[in-house]
Amino acid sequence: MKKRSFLLTLKLAALTNLFFATSSIAAFKDVKFELGRALFFDKVLSGNKNISCATCHHPDLASGDAVALSIGEGGSGLGDERVLSFGKRAPRNAPALFNLRLMDDYPIFFDGRVEEVAGSNGFIASPAKDLLPEGLEDILSVQALFPLLSAVEMAGQKGSNEIADAAAKDDKVKAWNIVVNRVKNIDGYMSLFQEVYPSVKSKNDLGIQHIANALAHYEDKGYRAVDSPYDRYKEGDLTALNFEAKKGMKLFYGKAKCSQCHTGKFQTDGKFYNLAIPPVGPGKEKGLGGKEDFGRELVTKKRSDRYKFRTPTLRNVVLTGPWGHNGIFQTLEQVIDHHLNPEESLFNFNFNSFLYLDDEDPGHTVFDMTFVKENILTNHDLPRVELNHQEKGYLIEFLYALTDLNPLPREVLIPESVPSGLPVKD
Incomplete structure (x- = not known):
């Protein structure tokens, strides 16, 4: 039986409350x-x-x-x-x-x-x-x-x-x-x-x-999604963000280097990067056995664009998991940990923990091959950053502050x- 992560359950509960707004x-x-x-x-x-x-x-x-x-x-x-x-x-x-x-x-x-x-x-x-x-x-x-x-x-x-x-x-x-x-x-x-x-x-x-x-x-x-606590804060309501979210915002736009790619009003530069994300899924008919997804290279035909994917907006990000172009990350903690140390994340990723390894799905293939991982890591674009547990918590609090408060x-x-x-x- 598939199990939901705690954050996914929390996400669905929050979303239900949002969309039943009066x-x-x-x-x-x-x-x-x-x-x-x-x-x-x-x-x-x-x-x-x-x-x-x-x-x-x-x-x-x-x-x-x-x-x-x-x-x-x-x-x-x-x-x-x-x-x-x-x-x-x-x-x-x-x-x-x-x-x-x-x-x-x-x-x-x-x-x-x-x-x-x-x-x-x-x-x-x-x-x-x-x-x-x-x-x-x-x-x-x-x-x-x-x-x-x-x-x-x-x-x-x-x-x-x-x-x-x-x-x-x-x-x-x-x-x-x-x-x-x-x-x-x-x-x-x-x-x-x-x-x-x-x-x-x-x-x-x-x-x-x-x-x-x-x-x-x-x-x-x-x-x-244009009416988040972050938006209200930027418009002058200094009470819209709590202490933890403000600390997270300072990290986001500073030490954590998130804003190098997640920039602008909607926290995206619209560009393409190789984040060394663990490869799973049926692929796009490329690479080993036709089971790899080469990302941006499929469009530009440039080898330098292999494994690059578009920077997503972070608006309502706490509601839109699983995360990654292939949904490999089940919690925001996993996403942040991967960005901080992609090498360790990729080589130590527990593919058996992936929720969608269902036997009835004949097209689903999981890669756990060292040379594929090494290829992905060769030109990844993530800077090495070190954050402690508390700082990661502050970042997640800021991500919650990007959630729209007044959806239809x-x-x-x-x-x-x-x-x-x-x-x-x-």
Whole structure:
């Protein structure tokens, strides 16, 4: 039986309290948000109509799924109760959605495969290259297109449905068109699209860009984290942080060197680093047996970018575990200890303690090979820092102070039903 860490249990309890906050639901009226919310929870977008965006990015789980490596297509249930019936886990952790549009120069996905090219007057690089449709509003809309094409996320395996077959042939446009055809033949959707987009006068006017823009709007408006104790402190409320959090903030921006990468308003520089994180998971079809994940190198094709992953924002970080691009860390204490001494952490990591070594998951592979670890350590980017137990406690207290105090209530974020009539609940 899987066991939750103490911090994960605490996280879920805190999140439940946050999203049951009492605020005026009636005051929140936004038809584009309602459209995006319906699409976000509607399984009709998936190849086999059995998974939605919300399955791996659920409001009750801090816009993630509370597991290390997501179970998308082929699973049932939600969060750490979700089980894999066939297929394999996703190779990476499901990233949280907080503040993505507010960080407009922030690359999307752990490897940054969707990013605005510097000095390009807004050109967005992506796996679709020149196949992106016109009318996408920004980088957040672009990212919404790609989970639809992933066999382990939403498309399904080749041979199981026509979206999966098109995606397996790398025919992105055909796969997106099939999704559009499904949606435009649902009357409840067309009325919403026509209200939100005046240019959509008939079914023939609906495009995948409209679906992506609505999804991005929901993600933006639904998952903002800008009212933390830290924010209130920065705005002049000197009582917003307690003594321990202030000590932690001083360490964060000083001795602990966290702010070398976790900088700016949302504690991220948006850049890519090799943190020598213990390798687990099915991998990305690279390296030993096709089971390694080379990270940023998969995008840039540069050997110097191997094992580098994007710096995450730390907003709501205490709610968004497990941590790391592969969810290897179950507590914030583990994360901090690894950053302080990556060599010791990597070579002494107890892979048997990893919570997701389930026999029923045929795609899950754990690496415990010395030469792989040595390769990862060769060019890691973490400075050596020494902190005592009390100082680490202060750091964690500061991380708690980055938690938003006024999120939207779950009644706003989760629809009662969706136009397709498919079940909202996983």
